[in-house]
Amino acid sequence: GGLSGLTSALFLARHNVDYLLIEKHTGTAIHPKAGGITFRTMEIFRQLGLEAAIRTASEPLDNIRGRIAVETIKSIDPEKLETAENSQKALEKERIENFEKVSPSKPASCYQIELEPILLQAVKEEKGNIRYNAELIEYQ
Known part of the structure; x- marks a missing residue:
């Protein structure tokens, strides 16, 4: 199940x-x-007619990218966090562009x-x- x-x-x-x-x-x-669904798995869900429903369910996580490790929340350096976030966004954009070249589906976070x-x-x-x-x- x-x-x-x-x-x-x-x-x-x-x-x-x-x-x-x-x-x-x-x-x-x-x-x-x-929580991560690859583009190939999304192609399978697309065949089953479930891609749209899964995309809707994944919307809350769409903008969550990357992870950071800190000892405490207070110890987060905002500048380092912003740099890491911008770097991750650039990688994500490139990754999605590469997926679009080979597949009608892109990964999802659900x-x-x-x-x-x-x-x-x-x-x-x-x-x-x-x-x-x-x-x-x-x-x-």
Whole structure:
């Protein structure tokens, strides 16, 4: 019932293959893990008709770029931070331009906590069987 299982279920359903998705958790992710989606993965989501929904979900993170490591918030040097931010923006612009040369899709920043419900909704609109809060003990 995570990203791989839901995406697989969606592809199986779209190809008229019956499936049973079993997930031990009670629902989709509850923590904001796995936040970066590559352009190739976005191409796959585009094929599934989910790119627009994922772009909408990723809007809050669209302008968050890079990371800094500091001992305390107070120790941040505003000039160094601005220099790092400008450098990151230039790299990002170049990176996006390179993606646009090879793909109709660009990367997205969307946490798993936002992405899984989008996938789950799409899977529910197809045929198939999803069981949360379950465990597969034996298969014969």
